[in-house]
Amino acid sequence: MDIINKIYxxxxxxxxxxxxxxxxxxxSSIDLMKSIYNKTGNxxxxxxxxxxxxxxxxxxxNLVTEFSKxxxxxxxxxxxxxxxxxxxxxxxxxRIINEFDNNVFIRSIATRGNQTGLSNCIRNAIRILExxxxxxxxxxxxxxxxxxxxxxxVFDCTLLILMPNIGDEIQLIKAGIMEYADFIVVNxxxxxxxxxxxxxxxxxxxxxxxxxIIIDTIATKRKNIDLLFKSIQNYKLKFSISDDYLMKKxxxxxxxxxxxxxxxKIEYCLNNDDKIKEIIVMVKNKxxxxxxxxxxxxxxx
Numbered sequence: 001m002d003i004i005n006k007i008y009x010x011x012x013x014x015x016x017x018x019x020x021x022x023x024x025x026x027x028s029s030i031d032l033m034k035s036i037y038n039k040t041g042n043x044x045x046x047x048x049x050x051x052x053x054x055x056x057x058x059x060x061x062n063l064v065t066e067f068s069k070x071x072x073x074x075x076x077x078x079x080x081x082x083x084x085x086x087x088x089x090x091x092x093x094x095r096i097i098n099e100f101d102n103n104v105f106i107r108s109i110a111t112r113g114n115q116t117g118l119s120n121c122i123r124n125a126i127r128i129l130e131x132x133x134x135x136x137x138x139x140x141x142x143x144x145x146x147x148x149x150x151x152x153x154v155f156d157c158t159l160l161i162l163m164p165n166i167g168d169e170i171q172l173i174k175a176g177i178m179e180y181a182d183f184i185v186v187n188x189x190x191x192x193x194x195x196x197x198x199x200x201x202x203x204x205x206x207x208x209x210x211x212x213i214i215i216d217t218i219a220t221k222r223k224n225i226d227l228l229f230k231s232i233q234n235y236k237l238k239f240s241i242s243d244d245y246l247m248k249k250x251x252x253x254x255x256x257x258x259x260x261x262x263x264x265k266i267e268y269c270l271n272n273d274d275k276i277k278e279i280i281v282m283v284k285n286k287x288x289x290x291x292x293x294x295x296x297x298x299x300x301x
Contacts, residue, residue, distance in 0.1 A: 004035050010072070010132050012105060019107055022124040033124055036131040043074075043130045044236050047155030049141040049177060054163040055187040056140055058219040059228075064104060066229040067136045072103045074129035074137040076122065079108040105134065119256055123154055152180045153252050157235055163188040164197040178205075181212060182235065185228065189216040269301050276300060 006014035021029040046063075048056050060075065067073050100106075109121060122139060129137050141151050152158050160181035178184075184205075186198055198216060205212060213231055217224045269276055276297055282288040288296075 004032065004131075007036065007128060007132050008039065010102075012102065015105055015128060015132050016107060018128045019109070019125045022128070023109055023121055029124070033127065036127060039131040040127040041130065043126070043135050043137050044239070045126060045137045045139065045154065045156045046232065047139050047141065047152055047158040048161060049152070049158065049181075050161035051166060052142060054161045054166065055219045056161050059159075059161060059185065059187060059217065059225075060138055060140055062219055062222060062225045063138065063229060063232070064100060066225070067138075068100055068104050071135045072133050073100075073105070074126075074132075074134035075104070075106040076125055076129075076137070076139045077106065077108040078118070078122070078139070078141050079110045105129065105132070119151055119154060119253075120260065122151060123253060126154065152177070153249070156239060157182050157232065159183045159185055159232075161185045161187055162197075162201075164191045164194040166197075183228075183231065184212055184214045186214065186216045187219055189223070190218050190221075266301060269297075273300065 003014050003018060007018055018029075018032060020026075021032060048060055050056055057077075064073055064075060107125070109118075109125060126137055126139070139151070139155065158181045160177055160183070162184065163186065184201065186194070186201065188194075189198075194216070198214070202214065205214070213235075215224055215228050215231060217228060219225065270280070279288065279293050279296055283290055283293045
């Protein structure tokens with residue numbers, strides 16, 4: 001496939017086209033991913049997550065500026081709207097592209113309301129970037145829900161971005177993102193109540209015996225950006241990919257893929273199999289309980 005050689009050479013259009021095929025779940029993407037798989041797994045993937053409005057895009061802009069001095073960089077921005085809508089992140093992508101050279105590739109990926117296939121799409125987009133020679137890949141997620149916790153399994157290093165007086169602390173704790181984050185960045189530290197917010201955060205984490213790295217920043221003024229960049233670099237230098245680490249990542253990915261595959265098969269059967277429809281009617285009429293129905297249906301599927 002000619003597109004594969006172009007991806008290997010770092011051709012921006014071919015990279016973008018390949019990611020579009022993955023995003024749209026085009027059948028041709030299956031063979032494409034098979035072909036490039038042996039060229040993947042050689043990058044350091046940084047996830048940036050946190051509530052909207054905390055300044056993630058500005059922080060990413062600053063980090064890309066630093067990393068691109070020594071590395072080819074890929075950036076994936078998860079857009080919660082359609083990628084035809086020209087949402088906020090799409091606007092940021094245009095602005096960032098105008099600021100960097102050809103060693104930086106930026107692309108937004110639309111969720112289209114589909115969280116189930118999002119992790120798979122991101123993984124494959126990362127692999128395409130790896131095959132194109134990107135050594136640093138930054139992925140920005142939106143929000144603090146379960147989908148973001150799932151996506152964190154894809155990253156080698158996770159930055160949770162917060163800001164003073166944010167109203168989502170309880171949600172953050174419930175969502176488990178605090179547990180998975182390697183760095184907690186308190187951005188917009190020039191806002192009122194910043195010191196109090198940081199102290200409360202440190203107290204909460206000390207109770208959890210946490211060793212997470214906490215850094216306060218003002219991204220618009222580049223305050224502590226050098227410190228954040230150097231801290232990530234140090235983390236990267238100490239980061240080692242053990243067999244256990246790889247096995248866990250592969251197991252998690254295969255579990256997701258299998259669950260997705262069987263979920264689609266089950267949905268199809270529930271909607272199209274006459275025998276299963278009869279069982280559903282039996283449950284409705286109270287002649288069969290849901291547990292028994294599930295056992296019978298599982299054997300039919």
